[in-house]
Amino acid sequence: MAFNWLDNFHHDMEKAPNYAEKALAAYRLGMRSGGSIVGVRVEFGPCCVEAAASLQYEKGAIYHPDDAPQLPLADCRLGERCQSVYRPVMAYEVSPEKAAQLKAHAQEREAERKAALRKKRRDSKNS
Numbered sequence: 107m108a109f110n111w112l113d114n115f116h117h118d119m120e121k122a123p124n125y126a127e128k129a130l131a132a133y134r135l136g137m138r139s140g141g142s143i144v145g146v147r148v149e150f151g152p153c154c155v156e157a158a159a160s161l162q163y164e165k166g167a168i169y170h171p172d173d174a175p176q177l178p179l180a181d182c183r184l185g186e187r188c189q190s191v192y193r194p195v196m197a198y199e200v201s202p203e204k205a206a207q208l209k210a211h212a213q214e215r216e217a218e219r220k221a222a223l224r225k226k227r228r229d230s231k232n233s
């Protein structure tokens with residue numbers, strides 16, 4: 107699968123301070139290019155199980171990259187050696203209805219992002 111290299115990469119390395127940012131950006135790009143990725147899931151390592159439970163993260167929940175919990179969780183007992191990883195959720199893993207719903211949500215997010223960018227450009231021009 108195309109994302110295997112990314113999975114291995116995640117597991118083998120200590121988390122850089124920008125791990126979450128980089129991984130989520132990669133998934134965001136994947137989603138934007140119209141591929142079969144429809145969201146991300148967090149696979150909590152043993153280091154984060156308690157922290158995740160106290161934050162009431164739902165097991166197996168699917169997030170848009172913009173909404174995903176930041177890894178490592180603040181209360182992870184391993185800190186930057188956290189073993190939790192993001193996993194892509196592919197369209198074929200969920201029902202067609204769920205996939206359509208996730209894609210629609212992603213498109214809304216994308217539209218919001220573009221609108222915010224346009225506004226930012228306008229504001230900087232006017233200042």
Ligand SMILES: [Zn+2]
Nearest residue numbers: 153154182188
């Ligand atoms: Zn952890």
